[in-house]
Amino acid sequence: MKKFNRKDFIKAAAGIVSSTIYIGCSLDGSRQSKISTLHSLPKLEADVIVVGAGPSGIPAAIAAARQGAKVILVEQDLSPGGAPVNMFVSMLCGGPRLGIYREMVQYLNAHHTISGKPKDDFGEGGANGKNHWYLPSSFMMTVSQMLAKEKNISLMLDIEANGVILEEKGSKNIVKGIRINRMGALQDIYAPVTIDATGTGLLGELSGAPVMYGRDGREAFGETIGSVQKDEKVQRCTWMYVSQKLRDDAVLPWDDLISDGMVEDDLSTWVKAHHVDRKTGIYLHWGATVICHDTRDPIAIGQAQQECLKTLVPDIQTLNKAGFQIHLAPKMGIREVRRIRGEYVITTNDMRDGTYPNDTIAYTSYGLDPWGEDIPEAERKTLPHGIPYRSLIPLNVEGLLIAGKAISGTHLAASGYRVQPIVASIGQAAGTAAAMASLNKTSVRNIEIKKLLKSLEEQGLFLKKEE
Ligand SMILES: Cc1cc2nc3c(=O)[nH]c(=O)nc-3n(C[C@H](O)[C@H](O)[C@H](O)COP(=O)(O)OP(=O)(O)OC[C@H]3O[C@@H](n4cnc5c(N)ncnc54)[C@H](O)[C@@H]3O)c2cc1C
Incomplete structure (x- = not known):
């Protein structure tokens, strides 16, 4: 039997939207085949489509809307938020924390701290080095309320965008919009600019842009650190959970847990249980971590998820016995999927040299976070650097911008900008650029950078200078 591989999956995903689907078959001559055809809903139009309502898609949608663009924001989950909500990645780290992300953090600080002590200390460069965490539901409420205030945004939930409407022009594909399956019917959504904020780069790949996946190999982009050979290894997946004390005398059984680290409360940095002055009785755990052999492939993700559970179940039982309840994230956390090659590829040389190209639209001061990859300490030194606008513009494609962790950078460079404050800044810049291009009827390549x-x-x- 032919194995159903990733290419078949991509073809099928693209095919579903462009062809009629037939359900049912003729069992014998006496029975008629039943043919069910998806009907179409009238097309929708917007100035900007944003796919994915996560840490980068939300600022993208808000920024475009505040520029006066009519925005349709499409999210496959039943609530907005992305990884902080559906994977419980609800800790702030890295920076700087600026723009719309800062608005969100201020709201969280004011209304949702776990310790009950609001903090407005953003520290030098907008990143005070302190890691705060919030309940995933707090993120969801915060971003939902922020989105509800924006009159130019139509939020569509429970819709997976898995097809793009393309027109070929010379050597480029022009993205005209997306096609969705809504209430059992097909619907086309048209906009001059679409933003892929899926975190997976799926729309970038469907649009025909070159895809980067796994470790690039040093030679590919002239890097001096990282794997010499190219391979398909991506950062490992981690399934996160929150534990909550149910009995006053409960003590975290740190030494008996198989799984990884945890964070105490929203005031402190990483802790180990026995060093902690525990105040809140509620803790965020970096649960089980596994290798996923292909984070683009639903079957490989299924296998990794089952592998994760093998570690998690004994830990959950240990915690239950010790008097803790566990809230497991709805989804295993996937750190890395595709990166879409753009007009500029951010490399570890940019991190080493602290480059700020003229079209810098965001900064990162996070540094290298190779997640278990063996990089000698001496080679890990990085400087804050800029994210150029060109890294959001996919090669060979018009009418599309990439936002969030799927922008154009090498495997290792991506580890330094994939965290939330930075993808939020990238999203905000993408939304602003998309609105400018759409409202001025020009290409995302031709907007005035100044x-x-x-x-x-x-x-x-x-x-600002004083930050
Ligand atoms: C285990 C783990 C720990 C991490 N730790 C931290 C940390 O401590 N601090 C930190 O700042 N960052 C951390 N990160 C990184 C950070 O969470 C992500 O990089 C960040 O969420 C990326 O934002 P994004 O908007 O690009 O993607 P996502 O957060 O993945 O959001 C993408 C959104 O798009 C939606 N979507 C995807 N495909 C489609 C589709 N086809 N149609 C419609 N909607 C779609 C998804 O449902 C989701 O809501 C961690 C990540 C993981 C996995």
Whole structure:
């Protein structure tokens, strides 16, 4: 039997939207085949489509809407939020924390701290080095309320976008919009600019842009660190959970847990149970971590998820016995999927040298986070650096911007900008650029960069001197 591989999956995903689907078959001559055809709903139009309502898609949608663009924000889950909500990645780390992300953190601080002590200390560069965490539901409520305030955004939940509407022009594919399956019917959504904020780069791949996956190998982009050979290894997956004390005398059985680290409360950095002055009785755990052989492939993800459970179940039982209840994230956390090759590829050389290209639309001061990959300490030194606008523009494609962790950078460079404050800044810049292109009826490649940068500065996306 032919194995159903990733290419078949991509073809099938693309095919579903462009062809009629037939359900049912003729069992014998006496019975008629039943043919069910998906009907179509009238097309929708917007100035900007954002696919994915996570840490990068939400700021993208809000920024575009605040520029006056009519935005349709499409999310496959039943609530917005992305990884902080559906994977419980609810800890703030890295920075700087600027723009719309900062608005979100201020709201969280004011209304949702676990310790009950609001903090407005953003520290130097907008990143005070302190790691705070919030309940995933707090993120969801916060971003839902922020989105509800924006009159130019239509939020569509429970819709997976798995097809793009393409027109070929010369050597480029022009993305005209997306096709969705809504209430059992097909619907086309058209917009001059679509933003892929899926975190998976799926729309980038479907649009025909070159895809990067796994470790690039040093030679590919002239890097001096990381794996010499190219392979398909991506950062490992981690299934996160929250534990909550149910009895006053309960003590975290740290030494008996198989799984990884945890965070105490929203005031402190990483802790080990016996060093902690525990105040809240509620803890965020980096649960089980596994290798997923292909984070694009649903079957490989299924296998990794089952592998994760093998570690988690004994830990959950240990915690239950010790007097803790466990809230397991609805989804296993996937750190890395596709990266879509764009007009600029961010490399570890940019991190080492602290480069700020002229079209820098966001910063990262997070540094290298190779997650278990063996990089000698001396080679890990990095400087804050800029994210150029060109890294959001996919090669060979028009009408599409990539936002979030799937932008164009090498495997190792991505480890330094994939965290939430930074993908949020990237999203905000993508939304602003998309609105400018759409409202001025020009290509995302032809917008005036100076105007974009000025607008981002006015939106508080660049560091002020005193920060
Ligand atoms: C285990 C783990 C720990 C991490 N730890 C931290 C940390 O401590 N601090 C930190 O800042 N960052 C951390 N990160 C990284 C951070 O969470 C992500 O990089 C960040 O969430 C990326 O944001 P994003 O918007 O690009 O993607 P996502 O958060 O993945 O959001 C993408 C959204 O798009 C939706 N979507 C996807 N495909 C489709 C589709 N086809 N149609 C419609 N909707 C779609 C998804 O449902 C989701 O809501 C961690 C990540 C993991 C996995």
